[in-house]
Amino acid sequence: MTDMAPIIKPGIKPDIKPDIKPDIKMEIKINGRKIVAREGQTILGVAKENGIKIPHLCFHPALKPSGSCKLCGVEVASPSGKQVVMLSCILKVKKNLEINTESVLVSGHREKSFNKLLQMAPDSTRIRNLANEFGVAVTPPPNGCIRCRLCIRVCNEIVKARALKMVKTEEGSRVMLGEGNCIGCGTCANLCPTHTIQVNDQESVRTISIKGQIIGQLPLEWCEGCGKMYATANFLKHVAQSTLNHPDTKEHHHLCSSCIKLMSNRALNEGEHFRK
Ligand code: SF4
Numbered sequence: 001m002t003d004m005a006p007i008i009k010p011g012i013k014p015d016i017k018p019d020i021k022p023d024i025k026m027e028i029k030i031n032g033r034k035i036v037a038r039e040g041q042t043i044l045g046v047a048k049e050n051g052i053k054i055p056h057l058c059f060h061p062a063l064k065p066s067g068s069c070k071l072c073g074v075e076v077a078s079p080s081g082k083q084v085v086m087l088s089c090i091l092k093v094k095k096n097l098e099i100n101t102e103s104v105l106v107s108g109h110r111e112k113s114f115n116k117l118l119q120m121a122p123d124s125t126r127i128r129n130l131a132n133e134f135g136v137a138v139t140p141p142p143n144g145c146i147r148c149r150l151c152i153r154v155c156n157e158i159v160k161a162r163a164l165k166m167v168k169t170e171e172g173s174r175v176m177l178g179e180g181n182c183i184g185c186g187t188c189a190n191l192c193p194t195h196t197i198q199v200n201d202q203e204s205v206r207t208i209s210i211k212g213q214i215i216g217q218l219p220l221e222w223c224e225g226c227g228k229m230y231a232t233a234n235f236l237k238h239v240a241q242s243t244l245n246h247p248d249t250k251e252h253h254h255l256c257s258s259c260i261k262l263m264s265n266r267a268l269n270e271g272e273h274f275r276k
């Protein structure tokens with residue numbers, strides 16, 4: 001008969017720790033606390049058994065450790081006596097080994113390791129939550145803004161609402177509410193090359209926001225032609241005021257751009273008809 005794979009019954013764990021010798025015990029110290037460990041155990045395994053938390057992401061009990069994420073670093077004295085960081089998912093217990101999981105050295109190592117992982121996966125909530133759980137300050141996720149200032153420039157130079165400005169924060173420069181008031185024209189969103197600024201028209205209200213930060217929230221007006229919501233009252237008022245003395249201004253209307261086009265086409269056709 002050929003060798004058969006062991007049958008794993010539900011509720012019975014496979015032997016995934018073949019290196020551990022339960023009979024050979026030794027004392028180690030973690031954070032000054034004396035702990036009895038079994039030969040072959042990893043520091044991460046001993047810590048877990050004893051309720052000592054160490055962050056880790058690439059460790060899986062059914063697989064050999066790979067040491068990829070580097071989050072599980074702990075402080076240990078090297079043979080030369082120097083304190084160094086070693087990966088607890090790989091480091092095996094040794095008699096009288098002294099481990100520190102909360103030292104300054106470990107905190108620095110964790111911060112570096114978390115930020116390195118976040119460079120590869122900036123939106124990972126799992127990594128961010130884990131960093132938060134261990135009190136590690138990590139760089140915030142990028143919001144998509146490339147600091148081109150098109151939104152601010154158009155709002156200042158053309159719309160003249162001065163609703164946006166660039167503010168230096170701990171997390172870098174960010175577009176924020178300026179000294180003026182947003183009139184809800186949406187020009188900033190139209191120009192934004194990365195779609196960081198969003199316009200959302202819902203239930204007769206227009207909301208302009210930058211990744212959740214609301215810049216303006218204004219009621220919308222209906223087009224007198226087709227009845228669609230098309231512009232904010234503040235924007236229409238702003239246009240009326242700013243074009244009041246313009247020589248080309250004829251009369252102010254409440255029509256969307258499609259209806260204006262229709263009206264001018266009609267006027268054109270009627271004019272032609274009249275000329276015939
Ligand atoms: S929000 Fe958009 S338009 Fe404004 S600075 Fe950032 S990328 Fe440029």
Ligand code: FES
Pocket residue numbers: 055056057058059066067068069070071072073087088089090
């Ligand atoms: S758990 Fe990822 S390196 Fe140890």
